[in-house]
Amino acid sequence: MKIKSAASERHVLNVTVDNEPGILAKITGLFTARGYNIDSLTVADISDDHAISRITVVTNGPPEVIDQIEAQLERLVPVHGVSDLTTAGPHVERELALIKVAGTGDKRVEALRVADIFRASVVDTTTESFVFELTGAPDKIDSFIALMRNLGLVEVGRSGVVGMIRGATGA
């Protein structure tokens, strides 16, 4: 008995929803119930009256599964709309990370130098540690974290991706 799997592609979906109780559970539950993947998920309300939230989901799956994910999301009553940044065209993706590094001597100096190259800022310091704040595309953050591993990496916090279409019009 073989368990089948298919080639996946990564998609960034923006989902605007009514900011009502249980909506996040409804969305994440839909992903688990139907066997879809969530690589990252961010959510915050974006309107003056706190009525609308924007959820950014990074998911992966074969193209027909991505299409189903969008259709299933749109089927939920509190969902206003889904836009797939990956198929919509040029867009920016940003993620924020906090990275704590501890060390002294050469390693500490090197960590600061790498942070400078990545334009990470120091948001907390002691004589033997830094907390760096870094924003960028996810692969930039991945690279920075990889470099910090040898320089005393203690812990990492990442926000997950938010994204937006380039140009003057909204999605």
Add this chain to the structure above:
Amino acid sequence: MSEQPKPEKQTGAAILTQCLVEQGVEFVFGYPGGAVLPIYDELFGHEGLRHILVRHEAGAAHAAEGYARATGKPGVVLVTSGPGATNAVTGIADAFMDSIPMVVITGQVPTALIGTDAFQEADTVGITRHCTKHNYLVKDPADLAATIEEAFRIASTGRPGPVVVDIPKDVQIAVPSMSRASKLTASHRYAPQMAASPEQIIEAIEMIEQAERPVLYTGGGVINSGPEASELLRRFQDITGAPVTSTLMGLGCFPNTHPDWLGMLGMHGTFEANMAMNRCDVMVCIGARFDDRVTGRLDAFSPDSKKIHIDIDRSSINKNVPVDLGIVGDCATVLGQMIEAWGDRRAQDLGEWKARIAGWRARECLAYPDKSKKNPQAIMPQKAVERLYALTHERSPIITTEVGQHQMWAAQYFGFDKPNKWLTSGGLGTMGYGMPAAIGAQLGHPDALVIDIAGEASIQMNIQELGTASQYRLPIKVFILNNEYMGMVRQWQELTYESRYSNSYSDSLPDFVALAEAYGWKGIRIQGNDELDAGIEAMLAHDGPVIVDCCVAQDANCLPMIPSGAAHTEMLLYGDQVEGTMDDEAKALV
């Protein structure tokens, strides 16, 4: 509760009952309990709403489904918190799978106790989140009226489905504060797309016009779209000449007596319907969803056809089978558009296609053996259904079923020529659906003949509802095909597990005639072919509820059948070997 209710101000419970009346609700199927007592007090002596007291909340949900399916109006359920709500979950999930409009009001512990593991507390909204079309926890009586209005609108428009409204007990008692107008009053969200674009309509009818081997594959969406959709389907078939098949849920949307009717398709569908699906060049799927019971093995499903899929739910399109043209819209609206756009076009000559279909029909796939090998005297269950149809079809009965072999035999041998006459649990496959559904259907159509075609195993899953039918003097008929086995399980054990009948024998059965009489019903037992017609006539002659215990051949199997993992062209027919085993790939399929 801190405020004293002024006489002119309504409590949450009073607002709720008033909203139900405004929605045109006739019946509330329910069961009282601590967390809904304020609502039950409002119902006491209420003139507009009739409460139907079931014997178990599962019965309430299925009765509401039966009412909804038979009348086209949303069914309403009222149950208490905790076990009341969880007992209703199966019916809610059933309605979700079969797209049945239903509004379920559940009581909840007072808002201050939510999350404290209070007595009879369950996270109803959490539990029902993925088996409802939408659900609500109402924390302020000011939101109640708008919530109920939206709940009914969501349940009954678009692709219908169940909506749960969970109301804490204090919200039922409280009076809305004057200062806080509901923010929900102007709800305009949820607007399903009803009509297709003119370009899509033209593309569709050009494909159909050029088709040499078309087939219309119809489903429950045609029924859900209302009786007009069935009328339009008949007209559309008339102008295109295309043969028609239907899913289990769609039976009745096209008359079984029509020469172009192919019968049901799928796992226990007819040979001609499945062959036509396999060999067609243009398939028009109208309100069906390419369920695994219909498609058989996906990579062999209708390999050479162009497919058009009309569905009000965008997520049904391209879900299981990629289609060439997906049309999001309501079946009646889109069929109307297609008929109008068709104008005076002429379909291709379908003579050759229909001759091929006639060839498949000549296999007479529903011709069952006339006697059982094990007991040659026994009534063949197929014959029992045929006789039931012959003796009742002039009265245009409403048929409900449980789940299993009897359900498939009813689908195969009972004919339906009108929508809303066939009530069965298709998607979820819920045993115990049929009798409560018959109760709901009978309330919606007091003068109709309502028959639950049941199996002796399924009927026991909601047998307690005998009492409900007695209480409300509902003359429903329960026709049990009693073969002393969970027949479909036994059949699969023969096919896949070398006839090792693990736990599929219905041991310790009750005496159904005595049971009927204990509840004030009439009980009839039919034991031989010579008693069959007389037994059915006696059932029909009795002005009240009847159980017929029809003892049938124990070894009869339900054929034709597409075994798990097989293609439409690989049907097992009567006379084929149906005993053996299967490889793991096939065993893993349901």
